[in-house]
Amino acid sequence: MSKDTHLLAAALAQFARLASGVTTRWIDCQPEERQRIYFANHTSHLDALVVWSSLPGHVRRWVRPVAAADYWNKSWLRHYLACNVFHAALVERSENIETASGERVAHARMLIERLLEQMGDRYSLIIFPEGTRGSGENVAPFKSGMYHLCRERPHLELVPAYIENLNRVLPKGEVLLVPVLCSVTFGPPLQVRSGEGKNDFLARTREALCRLKPQ
């Protein structure tokens, strides 16, 4: 039941590789077809595309980026690109829901369930636990979604992917590309430890991501 990669997705991935001149490094980790969660720092609109395209083809077609529904549902084209071309898993960001905290919890639970459903027993995800794009210099504190997701599937491998320089190719609020060379560094897989608290887990995973920063 393999899912074919959309032709446009393949073309866009090739374009992203060319435009970002991306170098991919694997440190104590191999590109494998197993179910994983790739988590990366978020600095540019191109992040998901570049991480996705830096995976080998046979791995790539089982990997779905997680993207913000409020952004990707804004126009027909965006929706088509996200859902039909990249098979992205769209989620509502909780900041966009102005409700009481009880309802927030309910929303978060629904969101996790939705992601698990999208993963099935085969698909991997690319997530950006900072929640929003940063300046590219520092990695912001992680949102808790990743923790709850991993608690539900404690055997999933979490693979950190540090994206370097992509914010210089297409920074926040820019439409023109500058062809600075980028790199994506995949690090050793992590797992949630039994009994590990939310804050410890988020700090540990964030630390693992920051360690991959070149130099």
Place this chain on the structure above:
Amino acid sequence: MRIAVDKHLALLFGGVVGLLVIASLIGWILRSRVKSESGRATVTNLNARIRAWWVMSAIFAGTLVVGPFGSLVLFGFTSFMALREYITLTPTRRGDHRALFWSFFIFTPLQYWLIGVRWYGLFSILIPVYAFLFIPTRAALAGDTERFLERAAKIQWGLMICVYCLSHAPALLMLNIPGYAGQGAKLLLYLVLVDQMSDVLQYVWGKLAGRHKIAPTVSPNKTVEGFLGGVLTATALGMALWWVTPFTPLQAAAMSLVITLLGFFGGLTMSAIKRDRGIKDFGMMIEGHGGFLDRIDSLCFAAPIFFHVTRFFYTPPSPDFPLFRWFIAR
């Protein structure tokens, strides 16, 4: 597409192929002879370099044969890639984004287009005047003042070295040298051949006879023996090839000395930048050599000086040039 290979050009190509065959044979023999760990690493790198030389020579020869358009595309692309490597390793900020966009997609193609339409006047001032003023202005309009002078200077410098300086190599095609019309391709090949052979010979002499480091803080691999041996043999080679140029044998030797010395200065200066940034190579696109900028650093320095010396001595000066009037008066 006009394919025109004159006899001299064919001979030079034949010579390059001969050299590459000899180099490949030597590399092949060394591979089975050398046993030590460090020696093996050197030979592996040497063979990677030779393989890359085959590819680079084939591409260069191909574009040279196609005509000026081919050379302009090749050098324009090389400038673009070199600038890309340079900017990647230069810390720029969000406020530089538009200035960088202009550098890559407006100034770089424009500089090579000006060669294509033989507009020498604008070619010679586009980057040192217009881009020089434009870049800090665009960054100032973006409103970010942090490390302002440093950022502007670094972008200007990258454009000068990677685009302006390098573009003087194919600009040889637009020189009107009396008695040498339409033969600019040979002069371009001559420049690249002497410059790159100087790099190769300095490397070979350094590996075979290198004892005394010439600039230990900047480039620990460069030696006095490598420098002298490389410069002298490359100059001798340039002299022996005088028949493809508009120069006499002695003039060809002087020109080759200019090319090889400037090439050495280029390699040294770019090494200083790499050292300052804490890196060994600018890139890794060319196996065994590093990046584009690592391969052309010597050419960036040699090309503009070779161009201007040739232009000064071998093309008719403009009549209002005072020295010219003085020459005529005598």
